Amino acid sequence: MAALRDLECSWALLLPALLGCGAADDGDPAASQGRQLFSRYGCVTCHRADGRGGPMGPPLSRAGDHWTREDLAEFISEPSRFVEGDARLRTVAAAYRAPMPGVTLDLEQRLLLADHVLGLRSDG
Numbered sequence: 001m002a003a004l005r006d007l008e009c010s011w012a013l014l015l016p017a018l019l020g021c022g023a024a025d026d027g028d029p030a031a032s033q034g035r036q037l038f039s040r041y042g043c044v045t046c047h048r049a050d051g052r053g054g055p056m057g058p059p060l061s062r063a064g065d066h067w068t069r070e071d072l073a074e075f076i077s078e079p080s081r082f083v084e085g086d087a088r089l090r091t092v093a094a095a096y097r098a099p100m101p102g103v104t105l106d107l108e109q110r111l112l113l114a115d116h117v118l119g120l121r122s123d124g
């Protein structure tokens with residue numbers, strides 16, 4: 001019977017851990033999808049956000065000062081087109097060695113990404 005009791009104990013430990021995973025997404029599936037896309041498509045490799053990420057792109061914590069979600073969703077698919085036509089972005093781009101690559105995602109996913117970026121508040 002000892003083996004069975006061990007099994008029950010391990011389930012009892014596992015269950016709160018599984019429930020805990022869900023809670024980490026703040027209960028908002030769209031927000032968690034945006035965060036996942038931000039990691040999966042490599043944004044975090046170049047942009048520092050939520051305390052992690054690289055220095056190959058500008059910090060995004062003030063993106064809300066410059067972007068609507070629709071423009072941002074466009075930008076994500078074809079950044080160079082926006083950089084060419086925007087003096088502020090050209091100045092930003094001049095500080096980085098390589099331009100941002102666009103990603104091929106459907107509009108719905110790009111809007112989720114845009115919402116995530118607009119929600120980033122600190123560089124920390």
Ligand code: HEC
Nearest residue numbers: 041042043046056057058066079092093096098099100103
């Ligand atoms: C290879 C590095 C790299 C990757 C990967 C990358 N970026 Fe960028 N990002 C840059 C650079 C560099 C710029 C500055 C503009 C330029 O040079 O193209 C930039 C600019 C931006 C800006 C505009 C910043 C401003 O000042 O308005 C946003 C928003 C942005 N990136 C979001 C993203 C998102 C979202 C992703 C993931 C889909 C992503 N980036 C992936 C390097 C990167």
